[in-house]
Amino acid sequence: MMGLHQDPTDSGLQLILGLALTSTPQDIITPSPPSILHHHHLTTHRPNSYSSKSDPEPSLTLALSRQTYPHPRNKLSSEDPLEHTSPHSAISSFSSGRVKRERDLSCEEVDATETERVSSRASDEEEDGTTARKKLRLTKEQSALLEESFKQHSTLNPKQKQALAKQLSLRPRQVEVWFQNRRARTKLKQTEVDCEFLKKCCETLTDENRRLQKELQELKALKLAQPLYMPMSAATLTMCPSCERLGGGASTKSPFSMAPKPHFFNPFANPSAAC
DNA sequence: GTACCTTCCGAACTTACGTCA
DNA sequence: TCTGACGTAAGTTCGGAAGGT
Known part of the structure; x- marks a missing residue:
């Protein structure tokens, strides 16, 4: 469940607050009906633990879940007559x-x-x-x-x-x-830890967003400075402003060609979203 | 098969006591 | 000594699950 502590309450129906770390459908904020929210468990649902290096795109979600784990009574019913x-x-x-x-x-x-x-x-x-x-x-x-x-x-x-x-x-x-x-x-402590974790993720994403916006402005300015019909330096246009690495190569036919798939930033795997 | 009731349990929330700075 | 914050034992309420009728 929540990485550190195996909590069976995390299974089941969830209100997922995604942080858009991945491009999976898990990022979608899924509202739950009020009847479900009434008896909720505020948890953070992470399929993988925090430190999982093998997970390139961790899915971080804040989930409202409904417990579905087997009831303890089932396994011990009427064992204890004193426990009424x-x-x-x-x-x-x-x-x-x-x-x-x-x-x-x-x-x-x-x-x-x-x-x-x-x-x-x-x-x-x-x-x-x-x-x-x-x-x-x-x-x-x-x-x-x-x-x-x-x-x-x-x-x-x-x-x-x-x-x-x-x-x-x-x-x-x-x-x-x-x-x-x-x-x-335990749950409260874990929630606090998760909260801190989410805050850090939010900060990282905000920074990254700011950086990308700046990058976009620079590219726009560059585009205005150079008329479209003029031959442009391929090195200038295909260089990643983030890492200043030349991209494209033989497969780069257009200097403004878009990547076939959106490249989402992953603060855990890559320090830079562009590279 | 299912609708209803009862029992049991855990979660969430709350209260109150003890300790400590 | 007083006081407020904090930790925690314990009480209350509610919903879910399972079994019985």
Whole structure:
């Protein structure tokens, strides 16, 4: 997906913001219907990684995609009877602005009883009756293990969640939340990286555009200075102003002949669009 | 076969707490 | 000591997918 992090959400329907780095149809800005945009994932879709030197014309797009990856539930359905954690079915209780999830008490308290005895965190308010939300601070060891686990797989199935929770002396819900937030942070970070990347591309393209405009002006001025019927120096007319290399050769019949195919600038492969 | 409902899950968004400069 | 910024744990809402009827 996005080069660094394999995110299955990138597949599927996309709103592609192309940067016209290639001449492929991917450069076309494809609007998506509002219904699709409603639940969107702002991602940058790059078929190839940033550093792919083998890709002469990287396709850089900013895509709104719809997730189509197989749902985790499919592979682990009903493995975990404790994981009936539907937010829809969860009963939320409000008490002086503090909110608590009832399901943490009902569903996960079973396994939480042993773990919370060790950690004695995140449930103090549940035990003494107050509803003040206390902020859990994970220990270094817990964070390290979670990170390690996240590196292996960014999503957990219930069994993995249970095992990890037990190992960390946390509730499965806490592990789940940590992974959710971790995925969100990863995505945010990647989005920032992508944003910077797009900015740089935009700057490069702007510079290149400016240079080409200037080049065009020079050519126009040259054309006006030399009457068309006068014999012109082939070297002057076929010289690339960018690299000052003589072009054409035997195949160059007309000094103003156009290239058969538009030559798009590729900031990754060529420093100059003309050469 | 399909329309509807239920359940489950993840993403997105939001809130609130702890830390630190 | 106060305060605002920041990081992050946790709550809420919503939509999609799958299974059952």
